[in-house]
Amino acid sequence: MSAASLVSLRGVAKRYATGTLAVRGIDLDIAPGDFVALLGPSGCGKSTLLRMVAGLAEPTGGRIAWPGGQPSARDIGFVFQEPTLMPWATAQANVALPLELAGMPRAEAASRAASMLARVGLQGFEKAYPRALSGGMKMRVSLARALVTKPRLLLMDEPFAALDEITRFRLNNDLLELWTAERFTVVFVTHSVFESVYLAQRIVVMAPRPGRIHAELAVDAPAPRGEEFRTSADYAAHCREVSQALAAAMAPAAA
Amino acid sequence: MSEAVEGAPSEAPRPGLAMAPEAWLRVLAPVVIGLLVLGGWEWLVRAREIPPYILPGPIAIAQALVRDWGTLSASLLVTLKTTGLALLVAAALGLLLAVAFAQSRIVELSLFPYAVILQVTPIVAIAPLIIIWVNDVTLSLLICAWIVAFFPILSNTTVGLNSTDHNLLDLFRLYGASRWQVLWRLRLPTAMPFFLAGLRISGGLALIGAIVAEFVAGTGGNASGLAYRILEAGYQLQIPRMFAALVLVSGTGIAIFLALSLLSHLLLRRWHESAMGGGERR
Known part of the structure; x- marks a missing residue:
């Protein structure tokens, strides 16, 4: 285990109560400040892996170690596939929730939530209810909620999969901007080759049934990346490489 | 983050008292x-030339x-009191028991069948027993109305408490929320629309329960609700008065329904689909 890791997985496996083996033999080190994408087809256990890192599911084999110390509730931010907002609460109240659950006084939590909303481009929408927000804006609120505790580790489970492409591109850029500024660690689950290449420093390609790591690729393009990266030859070359790895990972399952 | 935000809130303020032609037609x-x-x-x-004692x-x-407004309004007040009190107790106990169900599966499994039995037994059949057992007529009427009003609130609220978003539950878990915080900040708000829907059904049922119990208690009772006036007018062949009491019963039922609908609308209008009315939805 590398002592510099934020979190370190060794031989992690998960077997559901139904007997299905979701993932097995996962060895993975995530360094502080890393942006890691977990890429794979549906059913390869990447969400399960993310939930185990978050502590929402227990591994049935192997171990998950935190060399720098066990994370507290405020050290991990989680963004779900759906915005997962409380419909009865305003954008600001939704973002303030993690702070209030931790016992922070209401006024302070509210002001921190408001400034976090501004950081994700939602200034002026503090009092809006989720229903009045578009899909992209709801996702921004969800992102603000995950970041409001200033977590060391941000876990994202296909967060932009349900959005249209233009909105997704915009949110990708904004996420990269936030990551460049704050340098929290990100583990980003996706099934999009293009999204993983655009965002991540490292791409972990997973193979299905049972879920396992097939390959690890580095994307050495410089940060900050912008729209020009999306149309560069470098980007296309990385996409080709990752696509081939993904195709190879799925080959036995397709046969 | 400097980029413009996609989309904009589309909520145009809904017109207040100014009604659209559609709305006028509806009235x-x-x-x-x-x-x-x-x-x-x-x-x-x-x-x-139908005689008034027929129609x-x-x-x-x-x-x-x-x-007869003097006597009728006094009776209306008696029936209203029974109905309102029964509804209040039904709402409070229904909510409490539903929370107990949501907190403990064993409590739910052991008590729910009895709640069902209470619900499916016709109130007309057990009202005489209750009136015999309970010495106080007012109290026995209240119990009858309560029995009828209780179940929709209990079952609706239970469903509501159990339909909490799983991801939100995970989120609360992730942030180390206590059981109490999950209940107070997540499960109860989720259950609110269900509870209010139950309350609306129970409002009408509480009135029916009160009237049925008054009928069973009949002239033997010293309470004089609207049902008693209907019976009395029937015996005296005062059919117009009987109809007048009937009008009051229906009017009361409608008023209760409208009041509870308004309450539900006021509480949910900001966030719940059911209270949003027409207009654009996302």
């Missing part, structure tokens, strides 16, 4: 039908309502 059409039916009724009674016309009923 006007039933009123016109009502007036036509009443007019036809009055005409039939007069043309066929009084609407005018005679209105006259009876005005003439």
Whole structure:
């Protein structure tokens, strides 16, 4: 285990109560400040892996170690596939929730939530209810909620999969901007080759049934990346490489 | 983050009292039908010279309502008190028991069947027993109305508490929320629309329960609710007065329903689909 890791997985496996083996033999080190994408087809256990890192599911084999110390509730931010907002609460109240659950006084939590909303481009929408927000804006609120505790580790489970492409591109850029500024660690689950290449420093390609790591690729393009990266030859070359790895990972399952 | 935000809130403020032509039609059409039916009724009674002890016309009923307003309004108040109190107790106990169900599966499994039994047993059949067992008539009427009103609130709220978003539950877990925080900040708000829907059903049922119990208690009771007035007027062949009491019962039912609908609308209008009315939805 590398002592510099934020979190370190060794031989992690998960077997559901139904007997299905979701993932097995996962060895993975995530360094502080890393942006890691977990890429794979549906059913390869990447969400399960993310939930185990978050502590929402227990591994049935192997171990998950935190060399720098066990994370507290405020050290991990989680963004779900759906915005997962409380419909009865305003954008600001939704973002303030993690702070209030931790016992922070209401006024302070509210002001921190408001400034976090501004950081994700939602200034002026503090009092809006989720229903009045578009899909992209709801996702921004969800992102603000995950970041409001200033977590060391941000876990994202296909967060932009349900959005249209233009909105997704915009949110990708904004996420990269936030990551460049704050340098929290990100583990980003996706099934999009293009999204993983655009965002991540490292791409972990997973193979299905049972879920396992097939390959690890580095994307050495410089940060900050912008729209020009999306149309560069470098980007296309990385996409080709990752696509081939993904195709190879799925080959036995397709046969 | 400097980029413009995609989309904009589309919520145009909904017009207040200014009603669209559609809305006018919604009010006007039933009123016109009502007036036509009443007019036809009055005409039939007069043309066929039907005696008032068989079928009084609407005018005679209105006259009876005005003439006997003193006794009728006193009875209305008695019935209203029973109904309101029964609904209040049903709401409080239903909510409490639903929370107990949501917190403990064993409590739910062991008590729910009895709640069902209470619900499916016709109140007319058990009202006489209750009236015999409970010495106080007011209290026995209250219990009858409560039994009928209780179940929709209990079952609706239970469903509501159990339909909490799983991801939100995970989120609360992730942030180390206590059981109490999960209940207070997540499960109860989720259950709110379900509870209010149950309350709306129970409002009408509480009135029915109160009236049925009053009928069973009959003239033996010293309480004098609207049902008692209906019985009394029937014995005396005061049919217009009987109809007047009936009008009050229906009117009360409608008023309860409207009041609870308004309450539900006020509490949910900001966030719940059911209270949003027409207009654009996302």
